[in-house]
Amino acid sequence: MKMSGLVCKEYELSCISPLHIGSGEKLSAFEYLYDRKGETVYFLDESKWISFLDKRGLMDEFAAFLEQRSPRGRNLWEWLLGKGVQERELRALSIRKAQAVKLTAEGEAKEKLNDVVCQTTLADGAPYIPGSAIKGALRTGILCAIIKKKPQRFQGFWQDFLRGAQEILRSGNPRGKKGAWRRLAADVSRKVEQEALHALSLPKQQARDAVTSALRGLRISDAVCPAEEKDTVILQKLDATTKRKKDGRMESEIPLFRECIPAGRKLRFSLTADFSMLETVGIASCEEIFEASRAYVWDGLRRQESVWGRKYAPLFEEAAEADCLLGGGTGFLAKTLIHALAGQEGESAAQRTIAAYLDDAFSNHKHKSLDSKISPRTLKMAELGRDMWILGLCRMREVER
Structure with a gap:
């Protein structure tokens, strides 16, 4: 459907696995x-x-x-x-x-109920997914596609990141490292986004201004559930690791309980695209937007499958239909552009740098010594009874308005 140069389409978002978008509220x-x-x-x-x-x-x-x-x-x-x-x-x-099924962490007394991190909901209690969350995930996929299409254009940003990372690692101030990593990541991300997306030419505007971003031409509505489908699920965080525990298991149960939109739930959202803006960065159709998101999701999943694919084969088979990874509990690889910037030649440097960052951000995890196969060394999952999933997997399909 075209209106005044705009393309407006309706999509159905199917939750392949449970999905958590935090409201910022935690209930005791x-x-x-x-x-x-x-x-x-x-x-x-x-x-x-x-x-x-x-x-x-x-x-x-x-x-x-x-x-x-x-x-x-x-x-x-x-x-x-x-x-x-x-x-x-x-x-x-x-x-x-x-x-x-459970609200008590491993080793705690049965009656000791844990806090619950709440899902974003409407005033009537119905869960929904903010359009900003969907657009943010699609934006990451678009950025990754642009970087991979012309890697030489972004090579300087990867070198800047490596130099900044080496300076942080040489720093003798452990307390200041977390802030230094955040500033470095924010600075490089900002420069990459300016180079990749700030392609609109507007009077009296500089290239760094957000109004020149081509993604002004992409608008996503909130994704809402049918009115009668309010029920959710509460899932404990589960990390699969590359290190076997004393009890022989390779999963760690984390005392974090999230309220999630359940697997199988279908939500609706609308997408409005102004291709006079989007074409300035090479996007000529809605399908290309989702293709970029799908490629990004599978780049991360393939890395994880190379390590955990044999043990959790059904989970990765289920993930094959995913167009997007949304929400909390999806892990570091669902949000980073480091591997895209590094390219194949910088793969090992990217892994070492991620491990170093995680060591400083989470000092008790010892990623440098344990992330020999993949960094980070955990696969983020959740389970309910006998069901187990990789969180946040979604499928997007166009539907009639």
């Missing part, structure tokens, strides 16, 4: 209801919750409940049942619910 155990028997978390509607406590005369008792001991270990659902509240009354207090 006393802020949600967990039905342990039903393996379900109920997220409270705040206005209903306050009104319920007031009507039932439980305000003071709830305050005392919080003060008894660490509320992180208390199950609010079970406390309320003990006060004579019916299960149906508790379910009626929720704005949405989530399946949660």
